[in-house]
Every structure is written in structure tokens, then in C-alpha cells.
Amino acid sequence: MNIIDVILDKRYGKELSDEQIQFFVDGVTDKSIPDYQISALLMAIVLNGMTEREMTTLTLAMANSGQQNDLSYIDGIPVDKHSTGGVGDKITPLVMPLCATFGVQSVKLSGRGLGFTGGTVDKFESIEGFQIEVPSEKFPELIDATGMVISGQTPDLAPADKVLYALRDVTGTVDSIPLIASSIMSKKIAGGAKAIVLDVTCGSGAFMKTPEKARDLAEAMIKIGNLAGRKTIAVITDMDQPLGRNCGNTLEMMEVFETLIGKGAPDVIEVASVIAANMIELSGKNGDLSGEALVEECKNRLTNGMALEKYYELILSQGGVVKENGGISYKTLPFEEIRITSPESGYITRIQADIIGNASVMLGAGRKKKEDSIDYGAGISFYRKVGDKVRRGDVLCSLSRGPEYMGDDAILYDVMEYILDAYSFSSEPIEAKPAVIDIIK
Ligand code: URA
Numbered sequence: 001m002n003i004i005d006v007i008l009d010k011r012y013g014k015e016l017s018d019e020q021i022q023f024f025v026d027g028v029t030d031k032s033i034p035d036y037q038i039s040a041l042l043m044a045i046v047l048n049g050m051t052e053r054e055m056t057t058l059t060l061a062m063a064n065s066g067q068q069n070d071l072s073y074i075d076g077i078p079v080d081k082h083s084t085g086g087v088g089d090k091i092t093p094l095v096m097p098l099c100a101t102f103g104v105q106s107v108k109l110s111g112r113g114l115g116f117t118g119g120t121v122d123k124f125e126s127i128e129g130f131q132i133e134v135p136s137e138k139f140p141e142l143i144d145a146t147g148m149v150i151s152g153q154t155p156d157l158a159p160a161d162k163v164l165y166a167l168r169d170v171t172g173t174v175d176s177i178p179l180i181a182s183s184i185m186s187k188k189i190a191g192g193a194k195a196i197v198l199d200v201t202c203g204s205g206a207f208m209k210t211p212e213k214a215r216d217l218a219e220a221m222i223k224i225g226n227l228a229g230r231k232t233i234a235v236i237t238d239m240d241q242p243l244g245r246n247c248g249n250t251l252e253m254m255e256v257f258e259t260l261i262g263k264g265a266p267d268v269i270e271v272a273s274v275i276a277a278n279m280i281e282l283s284g285k286n287g288d289l290s291g292e293a294l295v296e297e298c299k300n301r302l303t304n305g306m307a308l309e310k311y312y313e314l315i316l317s318q319g320g321v322v323k324e325n326g327g328i329s330y331k332t333l334p335f336e337e338i339r340i341t342s343p344e345s346g347y348i349t350r351i352q353a354d355i356i357g358n359a360s361v362m363l364g365a366g367r368k369k370k371e372d373s374i375d376y377g378a379g380i381s382f383y384r385k386v387g388d389k390v391r392r393g394d395v396l397c398s399l400s401r402g403p404e405y406m407g408d409d410a411i412l413y414d415v416m417e418y419i420l421d422a423y424s425f426s427s428e429p430i431e432a433k434p435a436v437i438d439i440i441k
Pocket of ligand 1: 085
């Protein structure tokens, strides 16, 4: 087989055979196909798309390109969740202990943040002592102890995706439903999940800017999941404004704790409970509860201390420090440096999530390049959200940094100016979009 023929077939809109797709993924993995030919085929896929069969074959070939996790030590059906990314997304640290209160065991493999999408690994790493790189041989022991383990992804999980993703990033080929769907699903399948709940974000802070686009991506991933024998559900969630009250690593983990002691933001509680309820149903550990009743029970357990007990177990089992009288110890405490006030009176109609995400990276909370270090204490806290009424001079949000990163005030002023662009106001009241827009099964 010749890679040029494969590129030409896709360029002229033909459906690729399973053999052609396998040949491509093998060549990506063993590096026998040069980057320029890989990139040419990626662009042809962006332009001409893929059928469900092609997407599924691509996904499975990528999943098979490296190690496959065997989660047979899990009691019940191994269920995983994945978010397509956003700003202030702290759902995983809430969903894991919440699911554990129902006896759902979970092995969660997560990534670091790159660009404005925060990474769950960085968030957990803001906790003093927490060990996020767990060798897979230790997973059964941790599952036995607490029912939960969270770890960074190992390089041998879907290595073909790593090559493709790095090339997509620099060739304008990230934004493509077949490529995003196969990238995400290959890692979930290689990670050992037998059932998957997808949090497909939509809005300014997400890959998919509209609910229609988010539905298209969700449906593609559900098709792949079902064709690959993994029951898959997608929850479409709003990412037009940041989720919850904070973005930035320590600030978000502090918000996780606040949520677990009953002081959470309504959007965070809603999204976490709906995702968890679907995971619990897929795992078959829902007992007599289903639908709305199960979501309500999730909301209770998330906020009444039951999930908090499990959260402490998770933190302690991976070396994190829990304070003697309760609460979590963090590496760096955020120091609030500047409060940004409203330039006008009215109702907030927009807090554009991508601007907020970029501002948070400028402050030091995220990475521009993979090698960059981050300030765990950096981030933004939202005093008011979309739909809230403000008077001129009221605090909209504040900027924080870790004490060891303070000093360069020029950045703070740049960020402040930039952030004000994220806000719009109206004299007419408006209602914020619902946090959960749709559930697709
Ligand atoms: N997340 C992934 O893992 N892959 C993509 O292509 C996009 C988001």
C-alpha cells in the first residue's frame, strides 16, 4: 500500500478502507510515514470528513497503537467520563467521590492543561503532597482501598494520537469532528472503559461554539462508542461563560471543597450531578433510582458530606495532605491582588470564556507551551455571573497569584484591561443559559 494513494483517495472524497486506515495509523505509530504526508491526510480528512465506519476504524486503530488497560479488577462495569474542555471545569474531582458513594469504582486518566483549557492533573497537583503519576501496577491496590484512582496518562496510551494531536496543533487541523472524536474515544477505549459519559462543552470557551456543533460532535462519539461496543452517553453543557466561581488550579480545588461542604455554585452542582447520575446508571449501581430522582440523590450526596468523606479518602490515598480539623492543604495559597469593578450599571449578559481562559494563562495559571511551568495560585474569581445585576463600581471578578509569583504588576494591568473585553452589559434583565443543555443517549 502507498500512503500517497490513501491521501489522494481522501482528497477526492472516497471512503477509506479499514486496511488503508490501519496502514496509516501503523505508519504514524512506527514513524514510517513522514510528518508532511500525515499532515496532508489530516487536512484531507478535515475537508472531506469521514463516515461512521471510517471514524470507528480510525479510533480503534489508534486505541490499539499502544498499551490497553485491563480494568477487570474493577467491581462492576468500568465507566469513565471525559470533558471536551473548558474554563473553570472542576467536574472530575467532584464526580469521582460522588460516584464512589454509590459503589462505582473509577480509574481516571487525565491530562495536563495546554492553552486555556485547564488540566485535571494540574488541579490535583495543587494539593500538597498529592502524587498524580501512579504506576498502573498500583491501580488495583488503590481501587481496593478507596474505589478511586486518578493518574496522568502514560505515554504508551494511544501513542498514535499523541503524534497526530501534535501535528494537528501546528497544521490548522484540530477543529474537525472525525479527528476530535477519534482522538478522545481512542484514549477512553485504550484506558479500559466499557461505558463512557462525555461532557461535550459548547460556547466561547469550548471547541464547539454552538449547541448544533456540540450535538454533531456528541453524536459522532456516541456512534463510535456504540460501534466499538462501549455504551456512550453525551451531556451537552454550557461553556459560554466560565463554569462556577473560579478558574485557576488551587482556586478550582478550593471550589471543589466548598461544593462538597454544601456551598457550591448551582451550575457546578448541576453539571457534576447529571454527569455522575449517568455514570452511575451506566455502571448499573443505581439501585432503584434513575432519571431525575437519581440526579436529585446525586445533588444530596454531593453537598451533604457523603462525597466529602470519599474525597478525603482519595486525597489521602495518593499522598495528599488533609488538615487535622478538615480541609485540604495546598502547595500555594492564592493571594487576591486586584479586584476588577464594573464600568457600568445593568445586567451582565456575557463573560466570554475564551478571553477569561487566556487571561488566566497570562496570569500564570496555564501553559502556552508544554514545557512552561505554572503558578498553582494564579487564577480568577467571579463575584458575579451572567444574568446578575450590577451597579457601576461593583466587583465583577478578582485576579490572584501565588505569593512567590507576585511582583510584575504590569501583567496584572494588562490582564485587567483584557478581561474587561470579556464582559457585556444590558439594561434589560437576561437569563443565563442552563448549565446542562441536552443529554444524548
Ligand atoms: N481533546 C482530545 O483529546 N483530542 C482532541 O482532538 C480534542 C480535544
